[in-house]
Amino acid sequence: MLILLAAAAFGFTRLGDAFFPETTRAQFQIDVWLPEGTQIYETERTIQQIEDYIRTLDHVTDIASAIGRGMPRFLLSYTPKSLNASYAYLLVSVDDYQHINSLKQQLQTDLETRFSDIVPVVYKFNFGPGHFAATPIEARFNGPDKKVLRKLAEQAMTIMHEDGGIVGIQHDWRGMAKAYRPILNEVPAQNLGIDRRAVANVLASAFDGSTVGVYRENDELIPIVARAPQNERINGLSEIQNLWIWSPIAGQNIPLQQVMLGYKTFFEDGQIRRFDRKRAITVLGAPATEMASTALARIRPQIEAIELPIGYSLKWAGEIKDSRESLESVLVPFPMFMVLMLLITIFLFNALRPALIIWLCVPLAIIGVVSGLLVADQPLNFVAVLGLLSLTGMLIKNAIVLLDQIELEIQSGKSRFEAIVDSGVSRARPVMMAAMTTVLGMIPLVFDAFFAAMAVTIMTGLTFAAVLTLVVVPVLYSLFYHVKPNERTLKPEKKTLAAVSNYQ
Template identity: 25%
Template sequence: AAREVLRPIVFAVGIIIIVYVPILSLLGLEGKMFRPMAMTVIFALAASLLFAVGGVPVLAYWFARAKPNHEETWLIRHARRLYQPWLDLSLNRPAWVVIPGILLFILSLLIGSRLGIEFIPRLEEGDMAIQVWRLPSVSMTESVETALGVERALRQFPEVVQVVTRTGSPEVATDVMGIELSDVFVVLKPQDEWTTTTSKETLIEKFKTAVLAAVPGVGLSFTQPIEMRFNELIAGTRSDLAIKIFGEDLEVLRHQGDLVARSLEQVRGAADVKVEQVTGVPRIRIIVDRDQIGRYGLSAKDVLRIIESVRVGQTVGTVFQGQRRFDLIVRLSDETSAGPVALGNILIPTAHGELVPLSRVATIEVDEGPAQVSRENIQRRLVVEANIRGRDLGSFVTEAQQVIRDRVSLPPGYYLEWSGQFKHLQEATRRLAVVVPITLLLIIAILSVIFGAIRPALLIFLNVPLALSGGIFALWLRGLPLSISAVIGCVALFGIAVLNGVVLVSRIQRLETEGLPTREAVAQGAMDRLRPVLMTALVASLGFLPMAVATSMGAEVQRPLATVVIGGLITSTALTLFIIPALYGIVCRSKKQPAIPHQSHTNTTSI
């Protein structure tokens, strides 16, 4: 018995191990998340294979010897009794099982094309982070007062346990922000204790309404604490989606950013749309009149040096205190340069000994200057950010791209780039577009080595598309979008799906070599391998079941993976038990012993 199953088990487990190897080539965030899982599975399978080959036969000889007149369990007897007529039907009428399998695969492709697409499922952290932004010219006092108003508005809700606000940057500025920006961290009660509403989206809308009523004129963006840092680390922005506009002129960038933001707000699912604030800081501009300074024998350097001394100060000496030294700086008091009028009254000495007011040799203006100038790849850029609620990332970006193409026309030399989670989704998709085909080719190659022919390999490989159909149906029934986690589940499913096919076809070929006609070998092999096939699928499904139904923090990432594997195992098991026996006589008929077309293994005439 050990020799009989040694070859198929070694190669079948080897296929599963090989399937996980391409996952090790993933880079970026998806690589950090799923490479440890792949390595764990590979080492666990290798150890279990060694134990199954070397330890299980010895333990079975010692502790699990078959007793005389050994009978199968009640469950297996009923499973065989239920399976027998359906097996006869698949052998007598192959089209009756093959055509539904094809239709199932086509239907799954149609459903899969309508599944949403996202990078990684959103984790439900249980708390909330609110980013509050104001005008760049706001004072520290006003910023703190605004933050306190936001806290008072949020504490009115019974769902809120605690509210903590951080404004500006700390002394160790690992997270650089201006005083016009605040992060409000809201600790919430468990969702089953909420009384205002049971939906997080509805609670966010109520929070937003209450805050804007208490503190009008502020901008709000709602996210989660870990998610906010997560987005900032992987994309440099705190929102789900970022549109970067590159160009030279800040005013043109601001105008184009406003157009993009207005267009983005029209897309269903867009929330908290905001444009990076690049202007709005008040400043005093002093423009030297060169004709006037020429009349007084002054140079622009003389005028600017006086202005620098007034606002910044001028070093006039050094003060020593022991081993330490300090610059001695002299400047005018703040009252003498508090505004344009005060600055205009500052007297500037000329070469002739006269004192000329600054307003006579320069124009003093008050206007707005840039709040910040952001650069990327040696180019100026402006970012338009948005969160996505009630919709998947893929369909939202597809519609948003079409809307912006229709409504926004960038000047020559300006271009935009889609960033945030969408950029990482594109990069991961490109890598998986290489990994998945390599995985499928490896499966076919190993199956061809196992059976020494391509036909049995292709027959077993049919498990892969039908298993994929089950995974897609499972995602659709649970309302889960297609994500990187689900794709990794599909890759893992491919290896598990072919395992039962290898065991079944190996048994059929062994019976053929013992002299049985093809049809009888198929019927007897299917009945002999019913229990191993069911046990393999059941054990694997039960192993993934806790991941599929888990509701704890972090379960959102593993849930699509487990759902795909369980759904795929259901359909691939059906393929192994019905479609492979139905097609084996057509695809892999033995040339030495032709099959008896109308005789079953029970020597009864088929109708």
């Protein structure tokens, strides 16, 4: 028995660890990130090329895309991305969800090969939170200096790239965006009554447009943007010299270049994120073919070995953070309830030894659980843990039934050895029938994507533990009460048979 428990403990380390299972929805998602600062028109052209390629693949039925942001929240577990001109979201429908895994791997490889300047992430829907569905591996660095944070993020990204099993690698600050800053010629500008704000408005109208008002529709405020017609918009710095600006002193439009000295080109952070009011940069990644926990186990020691300057810290976010917080909410009160259940069993038998016998049988479920999950190729996810916790009460019930029958047999006048043997024989059918009915009731859930791991946990754990309970409980009873095979039959005592027996 100890060997089986040791083997189960080793098998526990071989189980996959996932927060929530994937769905059987006949759709999958693609996040496409172009270089930071990409115009939305260029993003649209790239997505059109990607859509044309995806339509040539087998089993693909429909494609829907959103440029510059995610789609409206069409599913509870879907979290749309915020506005970004260099981002696009694709929703791909297939004729059968069983083809998604092969399409996912093919698309991830082909997109990285055909479009070298994008960061694609192809991923499935799952039942859990959607904010980390695309990139469940997240390493967050906190600190004051932007350059140091970017350097730390680059080191972590290098480790992920060298691993070879992680895709969609980037950080949430993304690349530096190219920017231009006009240099105002102060003297001519003042003589013409032109200030920096007027220049900024002209440039904004020529490029992205300027907000001139707000339109209210019910409870929604829609900005009114003034923008030059398509044929009058400028496409580069070389065309800025063709812009005109109104001079209140001259009373007419004048060329913008009369009040400009030139332009300064520089690179700046397109976005800076904070967490707990501190600057934080998060390195993102997704496993190519395996579970996130498996890929994370490989790279975590290397990333945590990165030397952090004073005032900087590393925290793991994503799936590992949400999984840990969810399990803590369940497991933190668990010891208190375990102690309460132990006290109930002690009060039930009015003795300590029967309670110890019962609780020594509980770990037997681990043997069946690990074996079942490995054979069924199911991960130890959140619902599997709930199934494992529910097994405790079922196993305690079986042990109580057997111990109570042993006491009833002893009170009828049998020797303790005979009582143990007869009780095991007489209680075998009720115990196995109770386990069998539970197992049969769980069979439909085995084919459900969400409850499959929980069903396998309960079915295999209960079946294996029920059989072992009929063997282990009599053995432990014999050891705790020093029962000998040659004990003589005792005379029956005048006691009232009751479910609650005195073992003192």
